[in-house]
Amino acid sequence: MESARYKPGEAVRWLQEGAEGAKKSLREKGRSITQPDIHHTFSQNVRAVAGALLDMGKGAMAEIAHRQAMAREYSLGETAMEVIQPGSAKVVPYDTIRRLEQRGDRTTVITTTSRFVIRPYAYIVAGRLKVPIGWERNGMEVPYELIIEELSARCGLDLEEH
Incomplete structure (x- = not known):
């Protein structure tokens, strides 16, 4: 025998793509938060930072899941x-x-x-x-x-x- x-299987690559997508979204949110803009209020900036942190956590979890699956x-x-x-x-x-x-x-x-x-x-x-x-x-x-x-x-x- x-x-x-x-x-x-090959489908596990979707976990990696999800992690990369979350990182890209985080970079875009990070840029918009750090650029001074008179149209954003303090509470909008706080919400944007919280959303960015949430995306960072999702991306990290997807990357960990991908690495564990591949191992x-x-x-x-x-x-x-x-x-x-x-x-x-x-x-x-x-x-x-x-x-x-x-x-x-x-x-x-x-x-x-x-x-x-x-x-x-x-x-x-x-x-x-x-x-x-x-x-x-x-x-x-x-x-x-x-x-x-x-x-x-x-x-x-x-x-x-x-």
Whole structure:
């Protein structure tokens, strides 16, 4: 069985574009606030500064979400899976995995010594529809659920839904 490397899909670039858009908006607001204008009152300037700070926070959060998503990776090998997340990397042999529990889009992998969760890093939301963004598997876009199905097959375990 060939090795499979799962990384966040191409859609994660939207997080980066959102962060860049927020930075651009912040620069434009910053310029308008610092230019002296007799038409702006003190309260309008305070509102503009508060809006700029809010945009700065949104941009920072989008950038953090993008970096965390890009740092997350799962590698399914012959006998073990490797979990690479920001600040840690661990190898989990398939024979130590005891159960796979799924609740919605989150799957808890329970091993003999620990547990960890595989979950979507982002969603596409359209009205009431919320769909998890998929993965890039060995360079090809695949649906989010494929990693769970492949892990289940490699472990020889059924997925328990709760």
